Amino acid sequence: MAAIAVGLALAAGLACNACGDDRPPPIAAGTQGGVAGGGGASSSSSSSSSGGSGLDCHALTSADGGACTCVEQRLVGEAPNVYFVLDRSGSMSDSGKWDTVRAVVGQVVRALGPRVNPGVSVFPGAADACDRGLELVPISPGDQLTGGADGPTTSAIVSALGRLGAAGGTPTRGALEAARESLARAKGKSFVVLATDGAPNCVTTTCPASQCLLNIDRLNGCAPGGPSCCDVAGTTACLDGDGAETAVRALASSGVDTYVVGVPGSETYADVLDRLAHAGGRPRPATPAYYRVDSTSQADLASALKKVTAQIAATCELKLAAAAPADLVNVFLDGAIVPRSDVDGWRIDGATVTLVGATCAAVKAGDKVQVQVTTGCTTVR
Numbered sequence: 001m002a003a004i005a006v007g008l009a010l011a012a013g014l015a016c017n018a019c020g021d022d023r024p025p026p027i028a029a030g031t032q033g034g035v036a037g038g039g040g041a042s043s044s045s046s047s048s049s050s051g052g053s054g055l056d057c058h059a060l061t062s063a064d065g066g067a068c069t070c071v072e073q074r075l076v077g078e079a080p081n082v083y084f085v086l087d088r089s090g091s092m093s094d095s096g097k098w099d100t101v102r103a104v105v106g107q108v109v110r111a112l113g114p115r116v117n118p119g120v121s122v123f124p125g126a127a128d129a130c131d132r133g134l135e136l137v138p139i140s141p142g143d144q145l146t147g148g149a150d151g152p153t154t155s156a157i158v159s160a161l162g163r164l165g166a167a168g169g170t171p172t173r174g175a176l177e178a179a180r181e182s183l184a185r186a187k188g189k190s191f192v193v194l195a196t197d198g199a200p201n202c203v204t205t206t207c208p209a210s211q212c213l214l215n216i217d218r219l220n221g222c223a224p225g226g227p228s229c230c231d232v233a234g235t236t237a238c239l240d241g242d243g244a245e246t247a248v249r250a251l252a253s254s255g256v257d258t259y260v261v262g263v264p265g266s267e268t269y270a271d272v273l274d275r276l277a278h279a280g281g282r283p284r285p286a287t288p289a290y291y292r293v294d295s296t297s298q299a300d301l302a303s304a305l306k307k308v309t310a311q312i313a314a315t316c317e318l319k320l321a322a323a324a325p326a327d328l329v330n331v332f333l334d335g336a337i338v339p340r341s342d343v344d345g346w347r348i349d350g351a352t353v354t355l356v357g358a359t360c361a362a363v364k365a366g367d368k369v370q371v372q373v374t375t376g377c378t379t380v381r
Contacts, residue, residue, distance in 0.1 A: 056335070060377035063328060070330065070374035072145070074321040075114075080189050080312050081139045082112075083119040085179050086161075087196035087263075093166035095296045097263055101195055102161035104301045108309065110154045111370055113145040115313045120157050121182070123175035124168035130202035130236055132174025136160035139186040145372065172200035173240055176247035176258075183256055191312050192251060192258040192280070193305070197265035199272055200244035206230065207238035217268065241272040248279040257281040259308045260290040263301065267292075282311070303366075310366030316355040323351040324375045333359065333368040340381050 057070035084105055092098035109118045117139050125134035137160060143151025150158065176194070183190045199213055209215040209226030214237055222229035230237050248258050258280025262273045273290040274283070283289035291304045331338045331346045331353060339345050344357035353373050355363060362368040 057330075057374070057377055060330065060337075060380065062376070063378055068377035070377045073324060073373045073375055075373070076319045076321050078188050079115060079117050079142065080191060081119065081183070081186050082116045082309065082312055083121070083139060083179055083183055083186075083190060083192050085133070085175050085192055085194045086120065086122045087170060087172070087194075087198065088122045088164060088166050088168075089124065089170045089198055090167055091198055091265055092263075094265065097197055097265070097296055098166040100296050100298050100301055101263065102164075104298050104305060105195075106154070106158040106161060107298075108302065108305050109142070109157050110150060111145075112142055112309060112313065113370070114142040115371075116142050116309065117186075117188070118142060118153060118157065119182070119186075120161065121175065121179060122161075122164060123178075124171050124202075129168035130171045130174075131168070132171050133178040135178065135182055136164075138182060139190070145370070169202045169236060170196065170198040170200055171202035172196060173243035173247045174202070176244065176251060180247070180251050180254060180256065183251075184254065190256045191282075192256055193261065193308055194258055194276070194280075195261040195263060196273075197263045199266075199269040200240040201238060202236050203238045203240045203243065204235055205238070206235055211239045213237050213239055239269075239272070241269075241275065244272070245275050245279050248276050252279065252281050259311075261293065261301075261304050261308065262288075262290050263293045264296055307366035310364060314363045314366070316360035316363060318353040318355070318371065318373055320351040320353065320373065324348065324373075327379050328375050328377065329353070329379055330374050330377055331355070332370075332372040332374065333362070334370045335372075337380055340379050 057068065060068055060070065062068035086101055086105065088098055092101070105120065112118065118137070119135070119139040120137045121133050121135040123131070123133035125131035137153065137156045140153040140156070143154050176192070179192055183192070201213060207228060207230050209224060209228040212222070212228045212230035214220055214222040214229035214233055215224050215226065216239070218224070220229065251258055258276065259282045260273050260277040260280060262270070266273055270288050270290070270292070274288055277283040277289040284291060291308060293301050293304050326348050329348055338359055340347070342356060345359055346353055346355045355371070363371065
């Protein structure tokens, strides 16, 4: 764990080598379809037609049987705020975990588009190994799904994450306290998505062996039975589960729910992450209560984040800015067209498109969460 690395360095009287400016290559922008994004209403403006929306409408036809141009319709409603709080501690360099996290967050933000207003912070910040956190991008409007170059919000997030390496400890409490301060300035309903691989640490009080990370992880000859190796390593190697839980409860009391995602390496502290998940008000209805990711593959982390963002942004009732001609409407999920059907497709009533059956279930499960409604081409049935 990052906390252990910091503790050992302190015990040896060494400077924190991991706290240097380790800058990996920037994240590639990727393509629009890299990860399925979020479905849901937002107050964004409409996208452009076939060539600019990222949708393939060439196989569709117009009402007179000729070529058509499909225009993405504006969905109305207030988009939720999704604030990613990302652990970039030293242990996140193991097996490329930090590269995976920053790449997948960029992909998910890109795919969610205007369905959410994203923001990103990381911890620790740049000051030292226990800096409380650093906001990279405050809550900002999600970009339109253009299928081309990234919009300003996605570009800012991808660029900022690409400039940061993994270093330092795991000051989870401080990061969540900073998130609460930032979200107090945001309008609308906000959610925190905490992604971490380690036990919260960076406290200033001494702890017994049962709360010392060196003892818990049996490192450097330490054992759970004591004596506490933190007497030598320093208090920064002490577990701060209570502090992190207090910070999550403070967020909840201010109306901000927290989803907890545990990336590989967090298994030893599953009980701590379960406590955070319950305190955040959004636990899984199973064991573990947090969203556990068991591999460092981008696909597995993306799957977990899709399930989380589906709960935040997914809706099966899409409100259009204006009524649309029923026979010239089409619905796309993750760029694939969904035939109109009252069984497992969708129906329209004036300015409301409702997803039904298996289509709605897929959106709510996070299997399909990028929803686009277009007009201008004959409805596929």
